[in-house]
Amino acid sequence: MSENTPMQRPLSPHIQIYRWTLTMMLSILHRATGIALYAGTALLAWWLLAAASGPEAYAGVQAVSAAWYGKLVLFGYSWALFHHMFGGLRHFIWDTGRGFELRTVEILARISTFVPPVLTVFVWVMAYYYMGAWS
Amino acid sequence: MSDMRTPLSRARGLGSAKKGTAHFWSQRVTALANIPLTLFMVAMLVIHAGKDHAAIVSFLGNPFIGLIMLLLIVSAVMHMRLGLQVVIEDYIHGEAAKLLLLVGNTFFAITIGAACTLAVLKLVIGS
Numbered sequence: 652m653s654e655n656t657p658m659q660r661p662l663s664p665h666i667q668i669y670r671w672t673l674t675m676m677l678s679i680l681h682r683a684t685g686i687a688l689y690a691g692t693a694l695l696a697w698w699l700l701a702a703a704s705g706p707e708a709y710a711g712v713q714a715v716s717a718a719w720y721g722k723l724v725l726f727g728y729s730w731a732l733f734h735h736m737f738g739g740l741r742h743f744i745w746d747t748g749r750g751f752e753l754r755t756v757e758i759l760a761r762i763s764t765f766v767p768p769v770l771t772v773f774v775w776v777m778a779y780y781y782m783g784a785w786s
Numbered sequence: 787m788s789d790m791r792t793p794l795s796r797a798r799g800l801g802s803a804k805k806g807t808a809h810f811w812s813q814r815v816t817a818l819a820n821i822p823l824t825l826f827m828v829a830m831l832v833i834h835a836g837k838d839h840a841a842i843v844s845f846l847g848n849p850f851i852g853l854i855m856l857l858l859i860v861s862a863v864m865h866m867r868l869g870l871q872v873v874i875e876d877y878i879h880g881e882a883a884k885l886l887l888l889v890g891n892t893f894f895a896i897t898i899g900a901a902c903t904l905a906v907l908k909l910v911i912g913s
Contacts, residue, residue, distance in 0.1 A: 703906075739821075754877060778831070
């Protein structure tokens with residue numbers, strides 16, 4: 652069964668050998684944001700359990716989410732969510748067999764790079780509005 | 787090399803993972819569900835930014851809101867487990883470490899799912 656012995660094929664070069672491109676960065680960021688969102692579900696669980704536990708436990712969540720480091724994490728989390736969502740939408744287009752032309756790939760890459768930060772800022776502006784920052 | 791099957795018989799059917807396209811398909815179905823569900827969650831968090839405990843409890847205690855939260859929890863937890871499974875399979879090559887992390891991934895996903903579900907059920911039913 653000679654076909655079962657591993658063949659001595661050359662390995663493909665690793666990522667550091669290639670010229671850095673936007674699509675490469677997005678591919679890596681899709682994974683990175685996915686992993687970040689994964690870890691961050693612990694925050695969702697903490698928030699829900701605290702709400703179910705009572706006012707004292709909930710005050711603990713509010714203290715952290717009101718602090719600058721809490722806001723920084725939540726801001727990053729909301730960006731990761733939008734970024735991962737747009738990455739997923741891009742994959743949905745590719746799943747239908749469309750959008751593989753280089754020009755389309757570049758356009759989609761730019762959309763999914765620049766729209767998520769805009770949406771993130773919009774969401775935070777709205778959050779401050781609902782907190783009564785301008786009333 | 788005691789495997790006497792022909793290369794064709796090994797390639798045919800479900801492939802090496804024995805699950806066919808189930809993983810791929812579940813990943814896409816939960817991804818689709820996650821879009822409206824997470825947008826709902828973001829909108830909910832924005833509207834309730836800075837609100838006190840009583841306001842959150844009365845909002846999450848609504849059965850319709852609780853239902854959406856449960857759907858979000860199930861879909862998100864399934865999606866993230868499938869996603870991290872692929873990450874582990876791609877980067878962890880030691881058989882023992884890989885197995886340990888894959889099991890840990892499942893345990894984490896189920897724990898998060900159970901914790902969130904328990905909290906939502908208590909808010910809807912108990913309060």
